[in-house]
Amino acid sequence: MEPLFTISRDDWSLHRKGHLDQERHKQKVKEAIKKNLADIVSEESIIMSGGKDIIKVPIRSIKQFKFRFNDKDQEQVGQGSGDSSVGDIIDKAKKGQVDQAGEAPGEDYYETEINIDELAELIFADLHLPNLKPKQHNELTDKEVEFNDIRKKGIMSNIDKKRTIIESFKRQARGNVFTAQSSVPEINITPDDLRFKTWDMKEKPITNAIVLAMMDTSASMGTFEKYIARSFYFWMVRFLRSKYQQVEILFLAHDAEAKEVTEEQFFQKGESGGTKCSSVYRLANEIIDERYSPEFYNNYAFHFSDGDNWPSDNHLTIKYATELVGKCSMTGYGEINPRGSVSTLMEVVKEVKDPAFITCTIREKEDVYSALKTFFGTQLPQ
Amino acid sequence: MNVQDYTELSQGIEELTVLAMERGLDFFTMHYEVCPADIIYTIGAYGMPTRFSHWSFGKVFSRMKMEYDFSLSKIYELVINSDPCYAFLLENNSLLQNKLIVAHVLGHSDFFKNNVYFSLTNRDMVQMMSLYANQIKEMEFAYGLDEVEHCLDAILAIQEHIDPWRVFHDGTRQGLKSKRNGTSPRNHHTVDGQELSGANVRSGKEHESQQAKEDTGEQYGYEEKDLLLFIAENSRKLKEWQKQLIYMLREEMYYFWPQIETKIMNEGWATYWHIRLMREIDLSEAELIEFSKANAKIIRPSQQGINPYFLGLKIFEALEQEYGEAFLFEARETYNDLSFLRNFLTKDLIAKSDMYLYGWRKQGYVITNKEWNEVKKKLLQQKVNGGFPYLVVLDGDYHGSGELLIKHKHEGMDLDRHYVEKTLPYVRSLWGKPVHLETVINGTAKRYTCQKSENIILN
Numbered sequence: 031m032e033p034l035f036t037i038s039r040d041d042w043s044l045h046r047k048g049h050l051d052q053e054r055h056k057q058k059v060k061e062a063i064k065k066n067l068a069d070i071v072s073e074e075s076i077i078m079s080g081g082k083d084i085i086k087v088p089i090r091s092i093k094q095f096k097f098r099f100n101d102k103d104q105e106q107v108g109q110g111s112g113d114s115s116v117g118d119i120i121d122k123a124k125k126g127q128v129d130q131a132g133e134a135p136g137e138d139y140y141e142t143e144i145n146i147d148e149l150a151e152l153i154f155a156d157l158h159l160p161n162l163k164p165k166q167h168n169e170l171t172d173k174e175v176e177f178n179d180i181r182k183k184g185i186m187s188n189i190d191k192k193r194t195i196i197e198s199f200k201r202q203a204r205g206n207v208f209t210a211q212s213s214v215p216e217i218n219i220t221p222d223d224l225r226f227k228t229w230d231m232k233e234k235p236i237t238n239a240i241v242l243a244m245m246d247t248s249a250s251m252g253t254f255e256k257y258i259a260r261s262f263y264f265w266m267v268r269f270l271r272s273k274y275q276q277v278e279i280l281f282l283a284h285d286a287e288a289k290e291v292t293e294e295q296f297f298q299k300g301e302s303g304g305t306k307c308s309s310v311y312r313l314a315n316e317i318i319d320e321r322y323s324p325e326f327y328n329n330y331a332f333h334f335s336d337g338d339n340w341p342s343d344n345h346l347t348i349k350y351a352t353e354l355v356g357k358c359s360m361t362g363y364g365e366i367n368p369r370g371s372v373s374t375l376m377e378v379v380k381e382v383k384d385p386a387f388i389t390c391t392i393r394e395k396e397d398v399y400s401a402l403k404t405f406f407g408t409q410l411p412q
Numbered sequence: 413m414n415v416q417d418y419t420e421l422s423q424g425i426e427e428l429t430v431l432a433m434e435r436g437l438d439f440f441t442m443h444y445e446v447c448p449a450d451i452i453y454t455i456g457a458y459g460m461p462t463r464f465s466h467w468s469f470g471k472v473f474s475r476m477k478m479e480y481d482f483s484l485s486k487i488y489e490l491v492i493n494s495d496p497c498y499a500f501l502l503e504n505n506s507l508l509q510n511k512l513i514v515a516h517v518l519g520h521s522d523f524f525k526n527n528v529y530f531s532l533t534n535r536d537m538v539q540m541m542s543l544y545a546n547q548i549k550e551m552e553f554a555y556g557l558d559e560v561e562h563c564l565d566a567i568l569a570i571q572e573h574i575d576p577w578r579v580f581h582d583g584t585r586q587g588l589k590s591k592r593n594g595t596s597p598r599n600h601h602t603v604d605g606q607e608l609s610g611a612n613v614r615s616g617k618e619h620e621s622q623q624a625k626e627d628t629g630e631q632y633g634y635e636e637k638d639l640l641l642f643i644a645e646n647s648r649k650l651k652e653w654q655k656q657l658i659y660m661l662r663e664e665m666y667y668f669w670p671q672i673e674t675k676i677m678n679e680g681w682a683t684y685w686h687i688r689l690m691r692e693i694d695l696s697e698a699e700l701i702e703f704s705k706a707n708a709k710i711i712r713p714s715q716q717g718i719n720p721y722f723l724g725l726k727i728f729e730a731l732e733q734e735y736g737e738a739f740l741f742e743a744r745e746t747y748n749d750l751s752f753l754r755n756f757l758t759k760d761l762i763a764k765s766d767m768y769l770y771g772w773r774k775q776g777y778v779i780t781n782k783e784w785n786e787v788k789k790k791l792l793q794q795k796v797n798g799g800f801p802y803l804v805v806l807d808g809d810y811h812g813s814g815e816l817l818i819k820h821k822h823e824g825m826d827l828d829r830h831y832v833e834k835t836l837p838y839v840r841s842l843w844g845k846p847v848h849l850e851t852v853i854n855g856t857a858k859r860y861t862c863q864k865s866e867n868i869i870l871n
Contacts, residue, residue, distance in 0.1 A: 033441070034426075034429045034430075034433075034441060034442065035425055035426075035429055035441065035442040035443065035444060036441075036442075036443050036444070036496075037418075037421065037422055037425065037443075037444040037445075037446065038443070038444070038445055038446070039413070039418075039445070039446045039447070039503070040445065040447070042447050042448060042450070042451045045450075045451055045454065047454055047458070047462075047465065048450065048453060048454035048457060048458075048469070048470065048473035048474075048477070049473075050465065050470070051465050051466060051467055051469045051470030051473065052470035052471075052473055052474045053470065054465070054466075054467040054470050055467040055468070055470035055471045055474065056470075056474075057467075058467050092467070092471065093834075094468050094565075094568060094569065095569055095831050095834035095835045095838070096568075096569050096570065096571075096572070096800075096831065096835055097570070097573075097800070097801045097803060097820070097827060097831065097832060097835050098800070098801065098827070098828050098831050099801060099825045099826070099827060099828060100825070100826045100827060100828040100829065101825075101828075102772065102828075103771075103772075103826075104771070104825060105769040105770065105771040105780055105781065105790060106716065106717070106769065106770055106771070106790075107717070107718055107767060107768070107769060107770075107787055107790050107791050107794070108714065108715050108716050108717060108718070108767070108768055108769075108770050108779075109713040109714060109715065109717075109718060109719070109722075109765055109766055109767050109768070110713070110715065110766040110767075110768060110779075111713060111766065112766045113766070114766050114768055114779055114782070115779065115782070116768070116779050116780060116781065116782055117778060117779060118778065118779045119775050119776050119777065119778050119779075120715045120716065120770055120776075120777045120778070120779060121715070121716065121776050121777040122775065122776040
């Protein structure tokens with residue numbers, strides 16, 4: 031008689047299908063993120079994350095669309111535990127949730143986790159450093175260790191585990207010692223299997239970048255304006271770090287006077303006073319002259335303001351700005367202007383005619399991404 | 413799992429199998445596969461041990477796996493409608509958990525074998541889908557991953573729109589319906605199995621296109637429910653391999669459809685039997701407690717939906733009390749969820765199960781109604797056409813210029829407009845010409861038109 035049942039246990043270790051398609055899904059999520067970079071770049075949870083490795087970003091979900099009923103205005107069937115009555119709330123509305131989630135077409139967001147470096151890679155994919163001049167004095171070098179070879183002898187702390195185990199498997203396979211019971215080879219390492227990583231010392235020129243983050247902190251700069259500047263600097267520093275070994279960022283805040291401040295003060299400094307932009311450009315010039323000679327350093331100076339400058343100060347501003355442009359690889363002025371009008375300052379700085387001086391207007395959060403692209407997306411003539 | 417566990421499991425299965433037969437269950441020969449969680453979730457996500465690749469399966473897989481890793485959920489059972497019937501057991505389940513699953517899947521296997529709605533399913537679908545997977549892989553090599561993926565995305569968007577009851581019209585699943593006033597049935601190619609070859613598909617093509625014109629001519633002489641087939645046979649844009657892709661996915665949908673249509677019954681029946689069989693075998697006190705806990709979890713009511721295990725079980729139990737055991741077997745043979753609920757979901761059951769209607773209000777989700785006939789009406793409504801909107805093709809040569817006219821047969825529930833706007837472009841991409849969809853929104857007849865790929869007009 032035929033048996034009523036059979037049982038088996040196969041080796042499923044090569045069955046990777048789910049993982050492969052999961053990868054494809056991840057890839058699609060990544061593409062979706064790429065399409066939404068403008069939203070994500072200025073996403074508060076990232077900027078305020080304080081440098082966590084894994085961050086959550088909202089993306090439009092990768093949905094599978096089909097014809098389906100609109101069950102939002104439909105009643106649904108549910109089931110209580112015996113004592114339900116009409117009027118009972120079975121799931122409370124979340125705070126701030128006026129309408130049902132997902133009601134408006136634009137709202138089909140869900141959060142996905144992504145490594146911040148991966149995200150940065152996506153954001154910077156099309157960006158590059160403009161006007162990168164070779165520095166004359168690049169005899170400043172640093173020694174760097176580069177692991178680039180595998181040997182049979184070495185010190186135990188440099189053992190290459192993966193290669194060692196592969197050698198062990200290879201040896202066992204040659205000796206045909208796999209037993210019938212276990213298809214998986216045992217981990218059994220002889221001295222001959224050991225593999226070590228070895229290194230060379232390499233001399234690398236030190237590359238340094240200095241970012242002069244300048245911001246107007248006068249009374250007219252509100253929370254929104256500061257947030258925009260903060261988002262911009264957050265990504266810019268990350269971007270520069272991917273290009274230079276060392277990136278130092280200095281914070282220069284100004285109203286009618288300019289001061290070098292800490293990062294905390296920079297973003298939290300209470301707004302007060304009138305605005306003289308020339309003060310900050312002058313301070314930037316002084317700092318560069320004293321500490322960061324353009325011969326050794328790649329200087330980047332960016333200034334954010336709402337453009338509300340004292341008219342009498344405009345002349346001086348141009349003077350110092352022009353000087354500064356000469357000392358920097360790149361200088362940028364970003365005007366944060368939610369109302370979208372053209373300010374006097376913007377008119378004025380446009381007179382600084384230098385390809386390494388770039389201006390850009392930011393009206394809303396999403397423009398931070400386009401600002402990054404404006405500053406770092408164009409290749410300047412050398 | 414060591415040798416002793418394995419022996420114990422084997423003995424447990426034998427005991428349950430013999431008992432199930434004595435109690436009258438009539439199932440396929442069972443094949444149990446003990447495998448790691450990863451594999452269970454893969455098979456769960458794809459619905460089959462081997463199926464074609466698509467990112468949407470990867471999405472489901474990753475969600476299931478994550479929930480498992482955080483122990484939010486555990487698949488209790490995974491069983492394939494095939495002969496022999498494949499069931500998968502999780503290797504680090506306890507012996508009792510695995511016994512419970514065995515008792516449960518014996519119920520499913522009996523249901524697959526005897527329920528009339530499954531009578532036409534292909535019991536070799538495991539091999540068939542694996543064959544399709546290979547063919548689709550070859551297409552990926554031949555036409556490029558992206559091309560195939562785009563095509564799959566589009567087909568999957570409308571995959572439920574087959575005609576599951578075609579067999580009741582003409583005894584086969586093949587071919588489009590002929591016009592009501594009765595022109596001769598067309599010379600249809602088969603999409604079954606190995607005959608799915610290019611040569612076969614092309615046969616009778618000329619005759620078909622001639623016929624298509626007649627069929628789809630003026631005053632919509634008929635309504636075609638099988639959107640997939642209609643598009644595959646009449647689209648002038650699709651290449652041969654793309655049509656093959658439609659035929660394959662359509663065949664898979666025919667296989668899955670009875671499971672969609674009998675979810676409550678099928679789970680109810682399996683639950684009824686796992687309870688009964690487990691009560692009849694010897695269990696230690698500790699095992700009894702473990703079983704009761706696991707069982708309570710399975711049939712736990714759900715506030716925002718209906719737990720099919722629970723509802724199906726309750727109806728079968730009520731039927732047994734009222735009509736006796738023999739009737740149970742008759743019911744599992746002849747009903748699907750819709751007729752089962754319509755006939756046997758009584759006022760008493762609805763009250764006892766504390767079922768209600770709920771809807772969205774300012775405060776959140778609120779219970780709005782406990783009238784038994786309203787609850788029942790809603791439940792039945794959700795079961796019509798497997799819970800999918802009922803669409804029919806009215807015309808494949810609309811405006812005399814080859815445009816496609818689809819009608820949503822509105823039965824009180826509006827379509828999700830955002831989804832319509834996202835789905836129509838897929839239909840457009842398959843059809844190759846403008847696509848129109850007639851529906852009703854807030855009581856007014858409306859028509860969506862997808863002229864160019866993303867461009868949707870509503871009027």
